[in-house]
Amino acid sequence: MTKAVFVTNINEIKHLKVTCKSCGYAMQLPINSPFSGNVQVCPVCNAKYSLEDIKKFVNSIKALRETLRANENLILEIETEEKE
Numbered sequence: 001m002t003k004a005v006f007v008t009n010i011n012e013i014k015h016l017k018v019t020c021k022s023c024g025y026a027m028q029l030p031i032n033s034p035f036s037g038n039v040q041v042c043p044v045c046n047a048k049y050s051l052e053d054i055k056k057f058v059n060s061i062k063a064l065r066e067t068l069r070a071n072e073n074l075i076l077e078i079e080t081e082e083k084e
């Protein structure tokens, strides 16, 4: 069976979607503007979590974009497969 492959250039990423496993509450974290604070508790169900590592991931994406802007010979894309 052939699966569809989705290709996203790193410069096209607008948001990260973060979902609370307990209640399904979803947040969109923008890549281009910094998100303030460090949510410790789900605003809906009060499940505890930290966004600290996700913030680091967002900052890594920003740093990668800067590196790629300075290096015209590289394109970075993320490939994902269609879900079964």
Ligand SMILES: [Zn+2]
Pocket (backbone or CB within 6 Å): 020, 021, 022, 023, 024, 025, 042, 043, 044, 045, 046, 047
């Ligand atoms: Zn929740």
